[in-house]
Amino acid sequence: MKISIIKIGGNVIDFPDKLDEFLALFAKFPGNKILVHGGGVMASRFGESLGVMPEMVDGRRITDKDTLDIVTMVYAGLINKNLVAKLQALKVNAIGMTGADGNLIRSIKRPVKGIDYGFVGDIQEINVKLIDALLTAGLQPVVNAITHDKKGQLLNTNADSIASALATSLAAEHQVNLYFCFNKAGVLVDEKNDNSIIPLINEDIYAELRKENVIHSGMIPKLDNAFAALEKGVNHVWIGKAENLLLAAKGKLSGTTIERNRFDLY
Numbered sequence: 448m449k450i451s452i453i454k455i456g457g458n459v460i461d462f463p464d465k466l467d468e469f470l471a472l473f474a475k476f477p478g479n480k481i482l483v484h485g486g487g488v489m490a491s492r493f494g495e496s497l498g499v500m501p502e503m504v505d506g507r508r509i510t511d512k513d514t515l516d517i518v519t520m521v522y523a524g525l526i527n528k529n530l531v532a533k534l535q536a537l538k539v540n541a542i543g544m545t546g547a548d549g550n551l552i553r554s555i556k557r558p559v560k561g562i563d564y565g566f567v568g569d570i571q572e573i574n575v576k577l578i579d580a581l582l583t584a585g586l587q588p589v590v591n592a593i594t595h596d597k598k599g600q601l602l603n604t605n606a607d608s609i610a611s612a613l614a615t616s617l618a619a620e621h622q623v624n625l626y627f628c629f630n631k632a633g634v635l636v637d638e639k640n641d642n643s644i645i646p647l648i649n650e651d652i653y654a655e656l657r658k659e660n661v662i663h664s665g666m667i668p669k670l671d672n673a674f675a676a677l678e679k680g681v682n683h684v685w686i687g688k689a690e691n692l693l694l695a696a697k698g699k700l701s702g703t704t705i706e707r708n709r710f711d712l713y
């Protein structure tokens with residue numbers, strides 16, 4: 448079957464009007480679809496209000512025990528359940544899930560190599576059969592950034608990595624497209640200027656843009672995950688503004704398309 452993995456960024460979730468606009472588009476999005484979300488900005492704000500300061504390294508959160516409790520409450524509780532309720536109101540039969548539910552996503556605590564990320568999980572296995580069963584039953588999974596190690600430990604996993612891993616594991620048997628929706632018009636030359644979209648990025652262009660620091664922080668995991676997905680058989684990866692999701696699905700130009708280098712053509 449054809450499956451679309453749609454990831455929504457924390458900066459959209461944080462603004463009720465933008466979120467409602469996006470969810471209305473998601474509801475109209477044709478075919479089988481899975482919504483993936485984190486909510487990094489909200490987790491940082493809740494943490495700060497409790498005296499737990501956020502610490503990010505290259506777009507990934509250092510997650511100590513207190514931080515793990517906060518992200519679990521914010522992603523798996525507050526945000527996930529609100530998204531499900533809003534989608535149900537739009538007649539989408541959404542079902543909210545962490546990676547622990549139905550053993551959807553098993554991960555392993557990231558080994559310490561220079562940086563100790565704490566309770567951060569690297570994805571090991573996706574329960575593809577469960578997703579197939581849910582989609583076949585007409586349910587639309589809404590998956591958040593909390594995974595587990597199947598030994599009783601919850602772990603915090605970057606939501607872009609979850610979207611990419613879901614897309615990759617489903618691509619073995621299905622036609623999969625991956626959409627990263629956030630609050631900017633795409634990958635930009637000047638991140639403050641929505642008119643400076645880079646329409647296409649391949650590995651060579653990415654390496655150059657990282658060297659020049661045009662791409663940094665949260666855009667790094669997004670692009671690393673985009674390339675990982677393409678390498679493993681995902682059809683199409685798009686990064687762009689949440690409100691342009693339907694245009695992107697119709698192949699209309701908006702946002703950034705990610706492509707592999709074309710060296711295999713020569």
Ligand SMILES: Nc1ncnc2c1ncn2[C@@H]1O[C@H](COP(=O)(O)OP(=O)(O)O)[C@@H](O)[C@H]1O
Pocket residue numbers: 455456457458459485487506628629630631633634635636637638661662663664665666667
């Ligand atoms: N070249 C770039 N174009 C657009 N955004 C960029 C770029 N480089 C870094 N960024 C940063 O990446 C952020 C998106 O990553 P992140 O905050 O993790 O995404 P999300 O909104 O999906 O949660 C942007 O808000 C911006 O600050």
Ligand SMILES: CC(=O)N[C@@H](CCC(=O)OP(=O)(O)O)C(=O)O
Pocket residue numbers: 455456457458484485486487488490506507508518567568592603604605606607665
């Ligand atoms: C390990 C790690 O970095 N986890 C992320 C998960 C949430 C996320 O990715 O949220 P956005 O999509 O809003 O950025 C974090 O806690 O920020």
